[in-house]
Amino acid sequence: MLIPHPLLGLRDAQEFTYLGDASLMHRPDPAREDAVAAFADYVFLRDNPAGVHRELWFHEAGDRSWLVVTRDTTTHEILGAELASDVKLGGVQ
Amino acid sequence: MTRLSKGGLIDRDARLRFSFNGTEYSGYQGDTLASALLANGVQLMGRSFKYHRPRGVFAAGSEEPNAMVTLRDGARAEPNTRATMTELYDGLSARSQNHIGSLERDLLAVNDLLSPFLAAGFYYKTFMWPKAFWEKLYEPAIRRAAGLGALSMQADPDEYDKGFLHCDLLVIGGGAAGLSAALTAGRAGAQVILADEDFALGGRLLAERDRLDGAEARDWVAITRAELDSLPNVRVMPRTTVFGVYDHGIYGAVERVADHLPTPGDKVRQTLWRITAKRAVLAAGATERHIPFADNDRPGIMLAGAMRAYANRWAVTPLKHANDPIAIFTNGDDGHRTAMDLIAHGARVLGVIDSRADAPCFGQYEVFPGATVTGTKGRQSLYAIEITRNGQSEWHSVGALGVSGGWNPNVHLASHHRGRPVWDDALLAFVPGPNGPQGLIPAGAAAGKGGVADALADGMQAAITALLEIDIAAKPIPLPQAENAPAAQEAFWHVPGKRRAWVDFQNDVTVKDIVLAHKENMRPVEHLKRWTTLGMATDQGKTSNISALAVMAELTGKTIPQTGTTIFRPPYTGVSLSVLGGGDTGPHFRPKRLTPTHHWAEAQGAEFVEVGPWMRAQYFPQPGETHWRESVDREVLAVRSGVGLCDVTTLGKIDVQGADAGEFLNRVYANMMGTLKVGMVRYGLMLREDGHCYDDGTCARLAEDHYVVTTTTANAGLVYRQMEFFRQCVWPDLDVQLISTTDAWAQIAVAGPQSRTLLQRIVDDADISNEAFPFMACRELTICGGLRARLFRISFSGELAYEVAVPARYGHALMQRLMEKGADLGVTPYGTEALGVLRIEKGHAAGAELNGQTTAQMLGLGRMVSVKKDSVGAIMSRREGLAGDKRRLVGLKPVNAQKPVAAGAHLFAKDASRDMANDQGWVTSACYSPHLDSHIALGFLEDGDTRMGEVITAANPLEGQEVTVEVVSAHFVDPEGGRLRD
Incomplete structure (x- = not known):
């Protein structure tokens, strides 16, 4: 697989480490009343869609940036890749 | 000798010696092992998988199901090598497989008499009872009796390599379509790779007598090859099999760099290529299928197209005795081509048995229209066939029989991304469907356009289309004048009869097995395949799958497309584990x-x-x-x-800098780091978000905005990755930078x-x-x-x-x-x-205590998880299951100081029975302490912190060990910590 790194262009997937569902970026507020339940969901429950999936990849053997990669899990087509920090700071879902 | 006196693409001046089963023979440069054996009158090359039937070569290419040999000797012995793909070299040594005693007198041929009991699904039905017999008796016996070659059990002495290639256009197959595609793209200046599994380019052009521009096709092949070799933007890769299509235009290929040499010398034997191609043309050609009939597996019976290839390319007839007549059995025009080619080479042709009532005749040979072959004789070499027409049968003497049932486009790579082949009623074959791998365009015979003129034009067009998609304008090239051979055929799939008619030769699957699968309701193709093992041998059913489908379709009364087809996965042909490993073996397996x-x-x-x-x-x-x-x-x-x-x-070292470095570390460590004074160090405990302990280390503050933290050796990379995750994905608003400085x-x-x-x-x-x-x-x-x-x-x-x-x-x-x-x-x-x-004497935790299943409380570090701030894992560490865990880290001292305690032993109250219900914890680390002159251990024990002085048992029931130990503080040395501070 080839991942279109937003800074470095097409990079081989072997340079990356896969983490999973990009919802991991949305760590619950520890102050909320139902924090334990929210964290249980956050830690243990992931969507595993057949189709478009936003997921986290770490460019470990590269520039060490975390990317949010949008991938179709049924075809492995990569629909986009962004820096995770941009996504988080931009408030994009 | 059945070598023809002239012709063929062999160098008659270069005589090569080789041996098969210990007998010395000779062949020529340009031969394969199969063609050289045939030239020496050797028809019998192996024994079948299940019934140990004598078998001869059936095909002339990588689809070969029968002629599997063990090549070379000693550590280089390579089982299950197809004689049809083995390029002859001087000194080659090969032997046949799967027999006890000699190939000619195989003692296991008795299996053939047992065939009524060895039908489809026999494994599932027969060896059910008694259960213990399966492992001890049935399976070992079956494994001995059925099988292919054996490994040498010695280390592979040769080297392998991996490589990476990039191109605009990858052309898979160097026949008519592939050559015209590569030439079109090469002349347009595109970066081109042309790969072919054969050692010579040309594909079927080398096997046929088609004429291009009025001359022999091999002349055009040679000129084209020379031009491709001269173009700096074209890389021609013979002996290279593209075996799989992977995501985003990545193709796997194996180049057999030195398989055609006695030993590789200073070369690698094979190279695994990972080719990244913007576009690819699949010009993989087609594979001929046969027509199952009674006793159709005898040595001397082969595909008619293969027979043509042996005659035209290698100047060989597949006879034991040179002047025996040869017959052809076909359902279409293609079989007639073989008859005509054989006649042109001076061979005796009995005639063409054509299933069509209105069978044509293209030359001076006899045609048996509306006839079929209904029986054969000759256990180790065919000598007679029974021809049946209108219910009348008669036996004819023949030395060989060619069978032609039509051609299947090689759709394999086009179905690697779950691309479904589609049925073409006119071609009577599956062709690549529209949903194949992106960027892969089938062309020529692989796309159902097998006529030479069609293939040349289609290859060129495929290249132009592919390159246009990546903005390279390629112009049509002048193609040589060519004609498509007549290719009419009828849908005739097998000859019904009472005797066994083989469909899949390599796995010994007959029409009867398919009938049985049908009766037993194993009708969907996936069930048919697994019940009968059809298409599951090393050849993956290249010559058998479609014929089997047709038989099943006939039985169910459905059409072939309704019956379906299985799709293919990589690899196209077998790939050795050695080449997949590349050079990464021994000390090179991983970096040190x-x-x-x-x-x-x-x-x-x-x-x-x-x-x-x-x-x-x-x-x-x-x-x-x-x-x-x-x-x-x-x-x-x-x-x-x-x-x-x-x-x-x-130990991992991570440099943490920035105005928010302290705040960042507060969040990733369970304990407080932001309050650490400059010039001081603090022990740091890191949790996973699920609340368990993750890692520990030290955190040193060198300046207000500069920390250096350490991790355990094992987790150095993982902790750094996790810290980067929190820095970039969760709190990118913090002003903090990280870098690993371990090295x-x-x-x-x-x-x-x-x-x-x-x-x-x-x-x-x-x-x-x-x-x-x-x-x-x-x-x-x-x-x-x-x-x-x-x-x-x-x-x-x-x-x-x-x-x-x-x-x-x-x-x-x-x-x-x-x-x-x-x-x-x-x-x-x-x-x-x-x-x-x-560290055990001091009671410090290490990997055995921080095994990912323990909590801060268990380690006696519960108070380190700060409640004044949030940190990774803090919330989850307070959930009931973790907070309620009563096991605590303790020291354990054997009552008999000289008796060792085993790490991994479980802890029990002294008189409790040694079972799960009474399990109270386990020993994590153990050693001999010279300081105390006693064995000591650390472990987690239920309510351990309140049981000091109690005598309990550390048991290792697996090895029958029990040690009586006293529960003591984990700090065997200097519990007050005075030594640290002096």
Whole structure:
């Protein structure tokens, strides 16, 4: 697989480490009343869609940036890749 | 000898000697093992998988199901090699497989008599009872009786390699379509790779007598090859099989670099290529199918197209006796081509048995219209066939029979991304469907356009189309004048009859087996395949799958497309594990990391141990020491009484800088780091978000906005990855930067009561007295006359101790300097064993205690999880299941001090029975403590903190061991910590 790194262009997937569902970026507020339940969901429950999936990849053997990669899990087509920090700071879902 | 007197693409001046089953033969340069054996009148080449039927070569290419041999001898012996793909070389040695006794008199041929009991699904039905017999009797017996070649059981002496290639257009197959595609793209200036599994380019052009521009096709092939070789943007790769299509235009290919040589010499045997292609043309050609009829598996019966290839390319007829007549059985025009080619070569042709009532005739030979072959004779060599027409049968003497049932496009690669082939009623075959891998365009025979003129034009068009998609304008090229051979055929799939008619030769599947599968309701193709093992042999049913589908379709009354087809997965043909491993074997299996003092330790005669990828000194044996314990005990006592040195570079080091560094560390560590004073160090505990302990280490604050944290050796990369995750994905608003500096700094632990004395001798002008530089202090300073260094007063051993870090390249020199300056103090290097004993004596947790299943409370560190702030894992650590865990880290001392405790043993109350219900914990670490002259251990025990002094049992029921132990504090040495602080 080839991942279109937003800074470095097409990079081989072997340079990356896969983490999973990009919802991991949305760590619950520890102050909320139902924090334990929210964290249980956050830690243990992931969507595993057949189709478009936003997921986290770490460019470990590269520039060490975390990317949010949008991938179709049924075809492995990569629909986009962004820096995770941009996504988080931009408030994009 | 059945070699024709002239013709063929063989060099008759280059005679090659070879042996098969110990008999010496000779062939020519350009032969395959199969063609050379046929030229020597050898028809019998192997035994079948299940029934041990005598078998001869059936095809002329990679689809071969029968002629599988073990090539070469000794460690280089390679089983299940197709004789049709083995390029002849001088001195080649091969032997047949799957027989007991000689190939001609195989004792296991008795299996054939048992065939009524060995039908489809027999494994599932027969060997059910008694159950224990399966493992002990049935399976070993079956495995001995059925099978292919055996491995040499020796290490492969040859080298393999991996490589990466990039191109605009990958052309898979070098026949008519592939050559015209490559030439079109090459002339347009595109970066082109042309790969073909054969050693000669040309594909079927070499096997046919088609004429191009009025001359022999091989002339055009040679001219085209020469032009492609001359183009710097084209890479021609013969002997290269593209075996799989992967995501985003990545193709796997194996180049057989030296398989055609006696030994590889200074070459690698094979190279695994990973080809990234913007576009690809699949010009993989087509595979001929046969027509099952009674006893159709005898040596001497082969595909008609293969027979043509042997005659045209290798100047060979597949006869045992040169002048025997040859017959052809066909359902279409293609079989007639073989008859005509054989006649052109001067062979005797009995005639063409054509299933069509209105069969045509294209030359001077007899045609049997509306006829079929209904029987054969000749156990080890065909000598007669029964021809049946309108219910009338008669036997004819023949020496060989060619069978032609039409051609299947090689759709394999086009179905690798679940691309479904679609049925073409006119072609009577599956062709690549519209949903194949992106960027892969089938062309020529692989796309159902098998006529030479069609293939040439289609290959060119495919290249133009593919390149246009990537903005390269390719122009049509002038193609040679060619004609499509007549290719009419009828849908005739098998000859019904009572005797066995083979469909899948390699796995011994007959029409009867398919009928049985139908009766037993194993009708969907996937069930049919698994019930009968059809298409599951090493040839993956290249010559059999479609015929089997047709038989099943007939039985169910459905059409073939309704019956369906299985799709293909990589690899297209077998790929050896050696080449998949590339060069990554033995010491090259994974990189080895050496510490900065590795060579120094080596010179001291240290024993080494693998710690993750690192090689670390385990202990340093001294003259006279005969057992590792002697060395380790000495090293431990030296640290407790004097001073010892240990390379701890392997611990992960992460540099954390920025205005928010303290806040960031507050969030990733369970305990408070933001309040740490500059110039001080704090022990840090890191949790996973699920609340369990993750890692521990030290956190040193060198400046207001600069920390250096350490991780365990094993988790160095993982902790860094996790910290980057939180920095970039969760809190990118914090002003903090991270970098791993594990490799940048060499770090040496200087431990023991004399450690300060020793360090004072190398520190330039800094005051490191107890007052100026107390326990848990850190600072940047210079040593040895100006070398920048970092000094940390931290202790893993429980003694007065420091760790000193210098730029990695000075690690070796620093070790030497410390040894030199501490000689009078008895300075002693120690390894990981002594390090382990020292920390167990002190009760410090390490990997065995931080195994991912333990909590801070269990470690007695519950109060470290700060409730004044949030941190990773803090919330989840308070959930009931974790907070309620009553197991605690304790020390365990055997009542008999000399009795060792085994790590991994489980803990039980003294009189409780040794079962799960009474399990109260387990032993994590154990060692002999020379300081206490006793074996000691650490472990987690239910309510351990309230059971000091209790005598319990550490049991290892697996090995029948039981040790009575006393529960004690985990701190065997200096529980008050006075030694650390002096």
